[in-house]
Amino acid sequence: MAKKIVLLPGDGIGPEIMESAVRVMDQISKSFNVTFSYETADIGGVAVDNHHTPLPQTTIEACKNADSILLGAVGGPKWDNIEVSKRPEQGLLGIRKALNLFANLRPIRVYKPLVHASPLKSDRVEGADILIVRELTGGLYFGTPRERRDNGNTVVDTLQYTREEIKRIMHIGFQSAMGRSKKLTSVDKANVLESSRMWREIAEEVSKEYKEVELEHLLVDAAAMKLITEPKSFDTIVTENLFGDILSDEASIIPGTIGVLASASLNDKSLGLFEPIHGSAPDIAGKGIANPISMILSVAMMLQHSLSMPKAAEVIEKSVERALDEGYHTGDLDMDGKVLNTVEMTDKIIEFMREE
Numbered sequence: 001m002a003k004k005i006v007l008l009p010g011d012g013i014g015p016e017i018m019e020s021a022v023r024v025m026d027q028i029s030k031s032f033n034v035t036f037s038y039e040t041a042d043i044g045g046v047a048v049d050n051h052h053t054p055l056p057q058t059t060i061e062a063c064k065n066a067d068s069i070l071l072g073a074v075g076g077p078k079w080d081n082i083e084v085s086k087r088p089e090q091g092l093l094g095i096r097k098a099l100n101l102f103a104n105l106r107p108i109r110v111y112k113p114l115v116h117a118s119p120l121k122s123d124r125v126e127g128a129d130i131l132i133v134r135e136l137t138g139g140l141y142f143g144t145p146r147e148r149r150d151n152g153n154t155v156v157d158t159l160q161y162t163r164e165e166i167k168r169i170m171h172i173g174f175q176s177a178m179g180r181s182k183k184l185t186s187v188d189k190a191n192v193l194e195s196s197r198m199w200r201e202i203a204e205e206v207s208k209e210y211k212e213v214e215l216e217h218l219l220v221d222a223a224a225m226k227l228i229t230e231p232k233s234f235d236t237i238v239t240e241n242l243f244g245d246i247l248s249d250e251a252s253i254i255p256g257t258i259g260v261l262a263s264a265s266l267n268d269k270s271l272g273l274f275e276p277i278h279g280s281a282p283d284i285a286g287k288g289i290a291n292p293i294s295m296i297l298s299v300a301m302m303l304q305h306s307l308s309m310p311k312a313a314e315v316i317e318k319s320v321e322r323a324l325d326e327g328y329h330t331g332d333l334d335m336d337g338k339v340l341n342t343v344e345m346t347d348k349i350i351e352f353m354r355e356e
């Protein structure tokens, strides 16, 4: 039976790189003799324009009935000054909450050809391989109250976590570390924040169930520095929502561009949403030059984590690596070789997929 994939292209470069994703899926379909059926739905700014809300109920329903979901990106200057509940970003936060996608996996791998694309010294980045496990449905992005008070002269955001929310993401952190090199760095700000002190306590508690995993704690400010100075000292990182958001964008310096970083957002069932870690890149939207690799590797993560097709995921990863290895890249990467646009880069990757 056909696997039902909901496509949420969103805004800015979202639709441009989603086209690449669908072409790659079509190739997988041919090579592996599987059928995908696609349903496209609105989210973010495009949904505000078409439905007056960044997350229409029809989009939530389509996602709930899907085998898996791909998302491009949301947001852009057009919607920066509308009322908060209608901001495109609320659509993304809303779908994460509606589907309980609490575990966000953000791998940072330096493909060999990217070693010299990084602004960091190559001996620091060669072989770096990090997985950031980011809590995705709690913390500052969701806590209430969040409001202006005192005639607009005071502002409140709320950082709230329950014990259960921390425990479940900690288990994902430890389980991920078990499948890798058994080292887990829990990142917090326990010298200042009560929420971080509870985070650290729970990390210690849960670690008793994973005796083989070496657990270390790192304060987020020091972690931000060490990620750049010693990226290879990390294996798996587990952290709360805001810290994970910031640290993963920072980590894009390691492979040299945010345009190659993909992610999986998973719940406790088997449903997942797969998306690049970057945003809608309004500065390059409409020019056809976005790097499609972040989206194409999100397809690979979907095949791996959601559709039980690890071989197909491998074909995509190998083809991406080969394209980069042969010098083909988009303009966001500072490396030797041939600069291609989004469509040409996708063509190259698909050409190599056919040869796998």
Ligand SMILES: NC(=O)C1=CN([C@@H]2O[C@H](COP(=O)(O)OP(=O)(O)OC[C@H]3O[C@@H](n4cnc5c(N)ncnc54)[C@H](O)[C@@H]3O)[C@@H](O)[C@H]2O)C=CC1
Pocket: 013, 072, 073, 074, 075, 076, 077, 089, 092, 258, 259, 260, 275, 276, 277, 278, 279, 280, 281, 282, 283, 284, 289, 290, 291, 292, 294, 332
């Ligand atoms: N998951 C999502 O949908 C996210 C949405 N946003 C939204 O996106 C909009 C723009 O946010 P920014 O802060 O500019 O972050 P951004 O991630 O969109 O862009 C940051 C920089 O990275 C570049 N970049 C990003 N993706 C690229 C790709 N695939 N290829 C080549 N270059 C790429 C952009 O051109 C820009 O210079 C905002 O409205 C923001 O709220 C931001 C982050 C995540």
Ligand SMILES: CC(C)CC(=O)C(=O)O
Pocket: 089, 090, 092, 093, 245, 277, 278
């Ligand atoms: C709501 C989003 C714009 C948050 C974000 O930047 C992300 O998830 O990477």
Ligand SMILES: [Mg+2]
Pocket: 245, 246, 249, 277, 278
């Ligand atoms: Mg972000």
